[in-house]
Amino acid sequence: MSYSIIAAIGKNRELGKDNDLIWHLPNDLKFFREVTTGKTIIMGRKTFDSLPKMLPNRKHIVISSSNNFNSEVKVYKDIKQLLLDYKNSLEELFVIGGASIYKQFIDIADKLYLTEVDAECLDASVYFPEFDKNNYEKTILKENEDNGIKYKHVLYKKL
Numbered sequence: 001m002s003y004s005i006i007a008a009i010g011k012n013r014e015l016g017k018d019n020d021l022i023w024h025l026p027n028d029l030k031f032f033r034e035v036t037t038g039k040t041i042i043m044g045r046k047t048f049d050s051l052p053k054m055l056p057n058r059k060h061i062v063i064s065s066s067n068n069f070n071s072e073v074k075v076y077k078d079i080k081q082l083l084l085d086y087k088n089s090l091e092e093l094f095v096i097g098g099a100s101i102y103k104q105f106i107d108i109a110d111k112l113y114l115t116e117v118d119a120e121c122l123d124a125s126v127y128f129p130e131f132d133k134n135n136y137e138k139t140i141l142k143e144n145e146d147n148g149i150k151y152k153h154v155l156y157k158k159l
C-alpha cells in the first residue's frame with residue numbers, strides 16, 4: 001500500500017478558510033483531476049461536505065464518526081481500520097484533506113504532491129502540518145499561474 005498526500009498550501013502552509021479553499025486556482029484543480037482520476041481518494045467529513053458533488057471517476061473514502069452518506073461512499077470511523085484493510089493493497093491511495101486528515105497521514109504518506117502558492121492568507125482557519133523537508137527528495141513538476149497568483153506543483157518523495 002502507498003499513501004500520497006495532495007494539497008494546495010500558501011506560504012505559511014495555509015489550507016483553508018471557513019470550510020472552503022482560500023484561492024480559486026482552475027489550473028490547480030485541473031492538476032488535481034489529472035493526478036487523482038481513476039484513484040481512490042481519502043478525505044475527512046468536512047472536506048467531503050465542502051465538495052460541490054462527488055468527484056467523477058474516483059472511489060471516495062470518508063473518515064467520519066457518523067454514517068450518514070450515500071452508498072457510493074466508503075466510510076471509516078477511524079484510520080486504524082482503513083490502514084488494516086489496505087495493508088496489502090498495491091493501489092496508490094490519495095489523501096485529499098483536510099487539515100485533520102493530513103495531520104494523521106503526514107508520517108504515513110511517502111509522497112506529497114504540494115501546490116505551493118506564492119501568497120498568504122492572514123485569516124486562514126486550517127493549516128497543513130509541519131514536516132521536515134530534509135527527509136524528502138524535492139522535484140518541481142510544473143510552474144503555474146491563475147488570476148495573477150503564481151504557484152508551483154512540487155513532489156516531495158520520502159527518502
Ligand SMILES: NC(=O)c1ccc[n+]([C@@H]2O[C@H](COP(=O)([O-])OP(=O)(O)OC[C@H]3O[C@@H](n4cnc5c(N)ncnc54)[C@H](OP(=O)(O)O)[C@@H]3O)[C@@H](O)[C@H]2O)c1
Nearest residue numbers: 007008016019020021044045046047064065097098099100
Ligand atoms: N488546500 C487544500 O488542498 C485543501 C484540501 C482539502 C481541504 N481543505 C480545506 O480544509 C478544511 C477542512 O479541514 P478540517 O481539518 O477542518 O476537516 P476535515 O479533515 O476535512 O474533516 C474533519 C472531520 O473528519 C472526521 N475525522 C477526522 N479524523 C477522524 C478520525 N480519526 N476518526 C473519525 N473521524 C475523523 C471527523 O468527522 P465527523 O465530525 O463527521 O466525525 C472530523 O470532524 C476546509 O477549509 C477545506 O476547504 C483544503
